[in-house]
Amino acid sequence: MSVCDVTLLCNYPKCRTKLSGFAWVTACSHAFCDQHGSGEFSRSPAICPACSSALSGKLDIVRTELSPSEEYKAMVLAGLRPDIVLDISARALAFWSYQVHQERMYQEYSFSRAAVRLKQLEKMLSQQNQSRELELTAMRGEIASQKKVMEEYKRQYGEVSERLMERNRQYQKLRGLYDSLRLRSMVVGERERPTQPGHHDYNTGLARQAIPQRSPQFLSLGLDGDSRFFSCLEADGAKTFFQFSSPAQD
Template structure:
């Protein structure tokens, strides 16, 4: 696995693969940030944006080719003594190790931050879970209570329905009885009307016969008298007794 160093500029962290600005304080920057930060001023005073080290010498910061050609590799250390070559190589390795160590620290910092955030989220999650569990338990108890109440109400409803059906049956029975009574009463009234009509007819005929023969006294019915006694066959309908002073005398016209 090949590790790439990244731009040390704050919040940049661009992977450096081909070109990079490197410093003697062991920091590296991308081309954009290198050009911007290491533009030489008149006094040649440069400041490393990562560690604020002063970079006075012209070789304190250079633009390096991270993918050197084979020719460059062959010539860059050519002619140097082995101890110098080893010294250069050791310094280059030290630069690399520092970058890897910084990257490791950064990743560990990120990991610790993420871990703390995760712990915080887990605590919040635990609290939320406890709260939800409490709400769920409350809801379950409420549901159980409502189910119990629903059973009671349903039982009452069934009882009331049964009572209503019984009352309805009684009302229907009473309605039939009332209807039967009405029919009987109507039939009785019709029979009574027919009897009265027959009696009226008899009385008219009788009055006509009496009027044709003699004068008679009309005796109105007293309040305490019963019509059945008056119209009974034993009692005369009209009183023709002359000795009793008539209060009203009917005289038919003679032709």
């Protein structure tokens, strides 16, 4: 990149914009944009915002056009002796050289600050990575211990399950024996129990009724009286009927 391609920047610390149009130039070789130059140099006494130098002279601050017209360039140095023209040109080139050097120094300073910041960030990142590695190692150890505990629980659960199944098998076996013994005792008890009239058989659920004796046949009474009623009874049946039906005599 040639020298002509270099663009001056505003020397105001918080601006750093490219200069175009009009710029404020100071005797301490600093240049400012039109906005900050008008604001800073309107006060008295004027102080350079870049180096804090007092600018009390009449020509210590100049507002110049960065892209002058052809007429201005033709007349600004006209009539001056060559040594004066060369002196003015040398001073202008010195101002330009100082601005380029200052910009290079500023870029180097910014780069050094960025490098320091980068080293700090790398150090912090390395510390964080180390702490994360330690935490990860601790978590891996905890996971391994938890896996061992889980395996032990699985083994204990398998043993308990096997014992439970064995107890269930024993219980089913004892339950079968109990049911068979209970059924056998019920059958033996039914065989030994005497059969009585009117006794209810719980095994079959049938009530055994005693066979009744033959009852006398009653005929309807006619108009003749009670003689026909007693004549229809058998001898034994009538006797039995009156014996159990008549009230006792004193």
